[in-house]
Amino acid sequence: xxxxxxxxxxxxxxxxxxxxxxxxxxxxxxxxxxxxxxxxxxxxxxxxxxxxxxxxxxxxxxxxxxxxxxxxxxxxxxxxxxxxxxxxxxxxxxxxxxxxxxxxxxxxxxxxxxxxxxxxxxxxxxxxxxxxxxxxxxxxxxxxxxxxxxxxxxxxxxxxxxxxxxxxxxxxxxxxxxxxxxxxxxxxxxxxxxxxxxxxxxxxxxxxxxxxxxxxxxxxxxxxxxxxxxxxxxxxxxxxxxxxxxxxxxxxxxxxxxxxxxxxxxxxxxxxxxxxxxxxxxxxxxxxxxxxxxxxxxxxxxxxxxxxxxxxxxxxxxxxxxxxxxxxxxxxxxxxxxxxxxxxxxxxxxxxxxxxxxxxxxxxxxxxxxxxxxxxxxxxxxxxxxxxxxxxxxxxxxxxxxxxxxxxxxxxxxxxxxxxxxxxxxxxxxxxxxxxxxxxxxxxxxxxxxxxxxxxxxxxxxxxxxxxxxxxxxxx
Numbered sequence: 406x407x408x409x410x411x412x413x414x415x416x417x418x419x420x421x422x423x424x425x426x427x428x429x430x431x432x433x434x435x436x437x438x439x440x441x442x443x444x445x446x447x448x449x450x451x452x453x454x455x456x457x458x459x460x461x462x463x464x465x466x467x468x469x470x471x472x473x474x475x476x477x478x479x480x481x482x483x484x485x486x487x488x489x490x491x492x493x494x495x496x497x498x499x500x501x502x503x504x505x506x507x508x509x510x511x512x513x514x515x516x517x518x519x520x521x522x523x524x525x526x527x528x529x530x531x532x533x534x535x536x537x538x539x540x541x542x543x544x545x546x547x548x549x550x551x552x553x554x555x556x557x558x559x560x561x562x563x564x565x566x567x568x569x570x571x572x573x574x575x576x577x578x579x580x581x582x583x584x585x586x587x588x589x590x591x592x593x594x595x596x597x598x599x600x601x602x603x604x605x606x607x608x609x610x611x612x613x614x615x616x617x618x619x620x621x622x623x624x625x626x627x628x629x630x631x632x633x634x635x636x637x638x639x640x641x642x643x644x645x646x647x648x649x650x651x652x653x654x655x656x657x658x659x660x661x662x663x664x665x666x667x668x669x670x671x672x673x674x675x676x677x678x679x680x681x682x683x684x685x686x687x688x689x690x691x692x693x694x695x696x697x698x699x700x701x702x703x704x705x706x707x708x709x710x711x712x713x714x715x716x717x718x719x720x721x722x723x724x725x726x727x728x729x730x731x732x733x734x735x736x737x738x739x740x741x742x743x744x745x746x747x748x749x750x751x752x753x754x755x756x757x758x759x760x761x762x763x764x765x766x767x768x769x770x771x772x773x774x775x776x777x778x779x780x781x782x783x784x785x786x787x788x789x790x791x792x793x794x795x796x797x798x799x800x801x802x803x804x805x806x807x808x809x810x811x812x813x814x815x816x817x818x819x820x821x822x823x824x825x826x827x828x829x830x831x832x833x834x835x836x837x838x839x840x841x842x843x844x845x846x847x848x849x850x851x852x853x854x855x856x857x858x859x860x861x862x863x864x865x866x867x868x869x870x871x872x873x874x875x876x877x878x879x880x881x
Contacts, residue, residue, distance in 0.1 A: 483529045484551060484558035484581075491586035491653075491881045492557060494606035495536070496550050501604060501637045502539035510570070511535050517570040518549050518560075525560060525574075526581055527551040537590065539639065540566050542598055547573050548590055559584045563592055586881040587651050587659045600641040601664035609653040611638040613663065616647055616709040617875075623737040623782030623864065625710070625875045640664075647709030648875075660878040662707050689727040692746025693776070694719045697729040700750050700778055701741045705733070708872060712739055717788050718809040720833045730790060730809050730835075732783030739873040740783040742790040742807055745776035751800035753779040753793035754870035754877065756842040760801045769798035780873045784861040786811040789848055791865070792837070806848075808836045811858045814850040819863070821846050843867040 487493065500511050518525075519533040530551035536559075537548040546563040564576030590602040605611050614627035629650060632638040638649060640663060651659035683691050698714040705712045712733030717740070719729040732740040743750060751772060754760065777800050781790035788809040793800045808817045810831055817836040819827045821844060829836035831850075840846055840863070849860045870877040 484527070484556035485583045486555060487557050489586060489881055491606050492584055495584070495586055495588065495604065496534050496552055496557065498607035498636060500535045500538060501634070502537045504538040504540055511538065513570040514538065514547055514573065517574050521574050522551055527558060530556065530558060537602065537604055541600065541641070545573065546590070546592055550584055557584045558582065559588060561590055589664055591664055598642050599645055600639065601645050602637060602639045603649055604637045605651045606653065607636055609636060609651050609658070611636065612650045613638055614647050614709065615644060619710065619737050619739065621737045622862065623784065623874055625873065646707060657878060658880050689746050690719055690721065693727040693729045693743055696746050696748055696750070696776060697731050697741060697743035699748065700743055701731045704741065704780065704872065705739055710739055710873065717783060718834055720835070723832055723837065730788055730807070732788055736785045738783050740781045740788050740790050741778060742792070743776055743778045744793065747774055747776040750776040750778045751795070753777065753800035753802045754872060756802045757796065759869050760799065772798050782874050786859040787848060787850055787861045789861065789863050791842065802842050804839060804841050806838050806840045806863065808838055808848055810834060810836060810850040813852045814858050815853045816851055818849045818851070819846040820849065
């Protein structure tokens with residue numbers, strides 16, 4: 406499949422199945438990390454995101470997206486090299502879905518998709534395995550793995566309920582995507598209700614926590630519920646939110662937001678316009694406030710935290726950049742820092758060593774004016790969020806923390822457990838304090854007389870990507 410054909414097909418799919426007002430359809434990528442965390446999806450979540458951004462070009466839900474797949478793996482009729490035993494374990498797993506027990510249908514799908522693999526651009530992958538076949542809400546969906554003994558590719562097709570194997574083959578499709586150990590499928594049913602499915606290898610247990618509880622110290626607790634269907638989890642709105650987790654042989658292999666990658670919140674296009682009458686010199690600050698609150702709602706909603714944003718601070722950093730910090734308004738609530746008023750934001754999830762880019766020079770140039778964002782947790786009078794920095798077409802966490810302090814504070818100390826201390830001077834209600842990523846510290850805000858006005862523990866994962874302090878994991 407050529408780039409132009411892929412773009413055209415996704416744009417057509419998005420035009421017909423994606424509700425434009427759905428904010429989750431605008432949740433995009435999660436960064437490629439050292440373990441190559443990449444997900445594929447089809448339908449509302451994927452097609453809507455891709456259609457909004459193919460021109461830039463950018464990606465959809467799934468880290469590699471279109472550009473990553475084309476650049477890194479070179480999809481051809483030979484598919485993608487399979488180097489993980491977990492992928493083979495997924496291919497060898499039983500067919501899943503509420504139609505998986507219909508052996509006649511599964512056999513017919515296998516026969517029809519095998520005969521049609523040349524038309525699908527899979528001519529050099531001789532074997533076909535039906536991974537998933539499911540019918541809900543007036544539509545039928547099938548996920549198929551084409552493979553040889555060394556390579557594989559994923560295709561997802563959907564058609565109206567009751568569709569034959571041939572009708573599915575020629576229905577709406579997204580194909581020639583990498584096959585991952587935990588494969589994520591997205592879509593909408595015949596009633597435009599969004600749905601997401603996560604497929605895990607046989608023997609792995611999938612759990613789900615629709616909501617999270619924020620503790621006073623800022624950590625997030627989740628009550629995990631096992632999927633009612635072995636080896637996979639199928640969710641429909643309004644339950645497509647929260648986090649899911651995959652455990653295999655007693656070890657957690659995958660954990661993160663249900664069905665979404667979150668290193669980019671996009672599709673909202675240009676800077677959000679400030680209210681009429683806003684002074685020109687404050688327009689970018691006011692716009693940043695609005696953009697930060699919008700970003701916050703999307704990310705907390707997807708995470709099952711659903712905290713309403715409360716403006717904690719807005720103004721300018723020492724370098725003049727417009728910035729805003731929003732929280733959920735209570736101690737320990739999720740916090741977000743956004744730099745810049747653009748509705749499109751690159752979200753910093755990890756330090757440089759854990760945030761391997763999958764962008765190109767063209768992509769980086771197209772995102773040069775995008776806002777940057779990062780997350781943390783708030784604590785009453787003192788809120789600290791690690792600063793995001795731009796690195797080409799993605800964002801990374803910096804070795805500096807922005808601290809919002811109470812009125813009257815003139816400086817902030819970061820006291821490390823080893824006894825070392827770093828200090829930041831307060832300007833316009835905030836201080837920038839040097840603190841390496843993963844290092845815990847007690848933050849203390851003092852006034853000019855040295856009186857302590859507020860203090861809080863700053864905690865974060867030692868390494869790896871995180872969202873609101875909650876570790877994202879993909880260890881296959």
